[in-house]
Amino acid sequence: MIILAIETSCDETSVAIVENATHIHALVINSQIDLHKAFGGVVPEIAARSHIEVMLPVINQALDEAKMSFDDIDAIAVTQGPGLLGSLLIGVLTARVLSWTLDKPLIPVHHIIGHVYANWLTSGPKYKTPYPTKKPEFPVLALIVSGGHCQLMLGTDHNNWSVIGRTQDDAVGEAFDKVAKILGLPYPGGPSIATSAESGDPEKYRLPTPKVSGKYDFSFSGLKTAVLRSVQYTCNVNYDFPSFKLSELLNDQQKADFSASFQKTAVDYLVTKTKLAFDEFDPKTVVIGGGVAASLPLRSTLSKALPIDIEYAPQILCTDNAAMVGARSYFQSVSSEVANPVNLEVKPSWPLL
Ligand code: KG4
Ligand code: ZN
Numbered sequence: 001m002i003i004l005a006i007e008t009s010c011d012e013t014s015v016a017i018v019e020n021a022t023h024i025h026a027l028v029i030n031s032q033i034d035l036h037k038a039f040g041g042v043v044p045e046i047a048a049r050s051h052i053e054v055m056l057p058v059i060n061q062a063l064d065e066a067k068m069s070f071d072d073i074d075a076i077a078v079t080q081g082p083g084l085l086g087s088l089l090i091g092v093l094t095a096r097v098l099s100w101t102l103d104k105p106l107i108p109v110h111h112i113i114g115h116v117y118a119n120w121l122t123s124g125p126k127y128k129t130p131y132p133t134k135k136p137e138f139p140v141l142a143l144i145v146s147g148g149h150c151q152l153m154l155g156t157d158h159n160n161w162s163v164i165g166r167t168q169d170d171a172v173g174e175a176f177d178k179v180a181k182i183l184g185l186p187y188p189g190g191p192s193i194a195t196s197a198e199s200g201d202p203e204k205y206r207l208p209t210p211k212v213s214g215k216y217d218f219s220f221s222g223l224k225t226a227v228l229r230s231v232q233y234t235c236n237v238n239y240d241f242p243s244f245k246l247s248e249l250l251n252d253q254q255k256a257d258f259s260a261s262f263q264k265t266a267v268d269y270l271v272t273k274t275k276l277a278f279d280e281f282d283p284k285t286v287v288i289g290g291g292v293a294a295s296l297p298l299r300s301t302l303s304k305a306l307p308i309d310i311e312y313a314p315q316i317l318c319t320d321n322a323a324m325v326g327a328r329s330y331f332q333s334v335s336s337e338v339a340n341p342v343n344l345e346v347k348p349s350w351p352l353l
Contacts, residue, residue, distance in 0.1 A: 007320055112149055230258070
């Protein structure tokens with residue numbers, strides 16, 4: 001079954017053509033990062049306008065790359081939520097029109113479940129890091145870590161996923177982005193902190209490990225504030241000193257040391273919680289997904305902490321992309337989870353459970 005999938009939940013306009021949840025015939029990701037960089041984060045109105053401009057060219061490019069026409073496509077999949085309202089609308093309306101006019105089934109996908117299913121893709125275009133050699137086996141423990149989400153999920157089969165832990169406040173990716181802003185490093189924060197951390201000392205600044213009551217829950221707002229206070233202390237300024245001016249007072253080595261110290265604390269915390277869940281639920285496979293899953297320090301620390309082999313998706317499939325949506329939608333199509341193209345609505349705050 002060949003599915004054309006669309007993902008527009010945030011600031012990436014992405015279209016993929018995926019076969020049977022395993023093979024990527026084409027994946028196009030039009031990133032808007034350059035449009036949002038000047039603002040230090042995603043501006044929803046700018047994101048929606050950009051999706052409108054590039055949606056059709058991105059679809060055509062995906063068909064060209066796959067050397068296919070609409071006749072080769074069996075179904076249309078789309079991210080229905082959660083995400084930015086204006087961004088989701090462009091993807092969902094496009095998918096509805098394609099489904100209606102081409103008379104193909106329409107499959108709505110939950111963005112977070114989509115991130116999990118990036119791990120089912122085992123072949124396609126060559127990327128910097130390789131595909132997993134085999135698909136995950138249930139029960140699956142999934143750590144989903146992105147700019148908007150941070151949760152541990154357990155799946156016993158394709159139709160039964162439960163959330164066993166979640167963040168009580170900020171998502172880990174958001175903490176990476178905010179800390180990068182304090183340090184004057186470019187958006188998005190994850191990759192720029194990773195680069196800066198390479199020349200830093202992770203033990204230089206002692207940051208607290210967050211504490212929460214739920215055994216598998218997370219918290220990142222305190223860690224973010226701890227970095228801010230530590231930078232203020234290091235720069236010898238008061239709490240009311242404008243945070244956007246702090247980075248001018250730091251030298252490159254201090255920035256690298258803060259990056260390394262923050263990254264290590266955040267990664268160790270994610271891995272500790274995942275190990276706790278692993279010990280209790282005894283899954284056959286552990287997968288990670290979401291933008292922060294692209295982090296190489298997270299991958300190596302997790303692999304060392306767990307007694308089973310972990311295979312990771314290519315980094316490009318961790319950040320937002322339509323291939324993961326195409327992979328997940330396949331399993332929904334086989335259980336006939338299709339939507340009406342006439343009235344499918346977006347779900348900007350679609351809870352997972
Ligand atoms: O999944 P994603 O593309 O969008 C959301 O659904 O949020 O995740 C984006 C997040 C950003 O916060 C970004 O800083 C983070 O993923 N990120 C990383 C890395 N690459 C992206 N965090 C740590 N290390 C990376 N290499
Ligand atoms: Zn995402």
